[in-house]
Amino acid sequence: MDNFTIVRTEHLNHHGYLFGGALLKWIDEYAWLVASLDFTGCTLVTIAMDDIQFKHRVRNGSILRFSILPQRQGRTSVTYGVEVFADEPGGPEEKKVFSTTITFVRVDEEGNSQPLPKLERMRSEG
Template sequence: MENFTLVRPEHLNHHGYLFGGVLLKWVDEFAWMAASRDYPGSTFVTVGMDKVAFRHRVVNGAILRFQILPLERGRTSLTYAVDVHAAPPGSVDEERVFSTRVTFVRIDGEGEKIPLPPAKEGL
């Protein structure tokens, strides 16, 4: 799955660059969307995010491209690889600014882990 967003002034830190916490929120949210589309009707919660390393600063007006791909499937959990690329304002040339793996677990109404349903065809 791919998703895009525009970096706006409200996303910047006090130095004028993208605030890392905002990027992490988007990574978590977009990976959750991928899991929810891959397993409709399931409730997922985030249980972990691998290494968090910001490679390059991101400026106001940059367009971010999030590439989210399924990586691993366990009995109750899913892991997605997430790569984030940034194109500065007015450019289509991208550079990778962030990558991680996000793991979700499927839960029931009481918050207990439950097995994953069969994957949609193609996963």
């Protein structure tokens, strides 16, 4: 599932490019939205985000596309692959600027992990 946002002035760091913290916030938020749609009625919390490496700086006015697909499901957790692409103003084409995996766990009211229902659509490995 894809989500989009535009990089605005309030998202920039002191060098004039996208602040990494803003990108991580969007990844957490958008991936949680996808997971919540996949597991309706389940309370999901973020437990991990792996391999934080920013591949390219992102300019103001860029349109970001977040591609978020399920990769693995355990008994109580699910991991999504996230790829972020930037389409810069006047740029020749969209480029991948970031990728990671993010894992959510289902919890009850006391914060104890709970079994997840089986998700049928998984990203094929490879």
